[in-house]
Amino acid sequence: MNASTLRFRRAALAVVAAAVLPVTLTACSDSGDGDKADSAKSSPSTPAEAPETPADDASEGMTSDKPFGTACASVPENGAGSFNGMAKDPVATAASNNPALSTLVTAVKKAGLVDTLNTAQNITVFAPTNDAFAKIPKADLDKLLADKAQLTKVLTYHVVGERLAPQKLESGSYATLAKSKLTTAGSGESYKVNDASNVVCGNVQTSNATVHIVDSVLMPAQ
Numbered sequence: 001m002n003a004s005t006l007r008f009r010r011a012a013l014a015v016v017a018a019a020v021l022p023v024t025l026t027a028c029s030d031s032g033d034g035d036k037a038d039s040a041k042s043s044p045s046t047p048a049e050a051p052e053t054p055a056d057d058a059s060e061g062m063t064s065d066k067p068f069g070t071a072c073a074s075v076p077e078n079g080a081g082s083f084n085g086m087a088k089d090p091v092a093t094a095a096s097n098n099p100a101l102s103t104l105v106t107a108v109k110k111a112g113l114v115d116t117l118n119t120a121q122n123i124t125v126f127a128p129t130n131d132a133f134a135k136i137p138k139a140d141l142d143k144l145l146a147d148k149a150q151l152t153k154v155l156t157y158h159v160v161g162e163r164l165a166p167q168k169l170e171s172g173s174y175a176t177l178a179k180s181k182l183t184t185a186g187s188g189e190s191y192k193v194n195d196a197s198n199v200v201c202g203n204v205q206t207s208n209a210t211v212h213i214v215d216s217v218l219m220p221a222q
Contacts, residue, residue, distance in 0.1 A: 071200035
């Protein structure tokens with residue numbers, strides 16, 4: 001092959017390369033834009049909104065600071081016996097304004113515990129309703145009310161020396177003023193004390209106590 005022919009072939013290859021190179025670069029550029037478009041489609045710039053979660057979900061325990069329970073419906077809407085009224089008074093006085101707790105108030109007076117309960121600070125009272133006391137045979141209840149020492153022991157067994165919010169009732173063991181412990185268990189708006197007494201209106205606030213109204217009288221171990 002002579003020199004003239006060699007120079008011609010080199011020139012031809014240079015022309016072909018110059019023509020092919022822009023096409024190749026354009027194809028690469030198009031591919032990159034397509035990837036970016038696909039990426040944009042699969043990954044939107046605005047994140048999806050998370051589904052709303054209900055504020056009060058019983059499975060997560062009580063989140064509200066309001067009273068709860070079926071028996072709360074019987075509490076007056078206004079006056080000293082209402083939730084707002086009871087929040088202004090110490091616990092023994094507040095209980096005296098609730099007709100459903102009249103037997104408890106009588107027992108507290110007979111035991112001489114009115115001042116003790118009213119002057120204590122940051123306590124919890126598990127308050128038995130009149131129906132709770134009615135579960136005790138009348139002869140036994142009369143005997144209890146006449147025995148100040150035993151009555152004091154029973155009533156102080158219903159008092160814990162700290163405020164127990166609903167979350168603390170989920171699983172706990174607490175010392176009472178009677179020097180013995182009671183247990184609590186439950187969740188949401190369903191709680192039991194000593195596996196027997198149900199909280200029927202919980203988280204009632206007075207000026208010095210949290211009150212959980214229960215449907216059975218709690219008896220300390222003998």
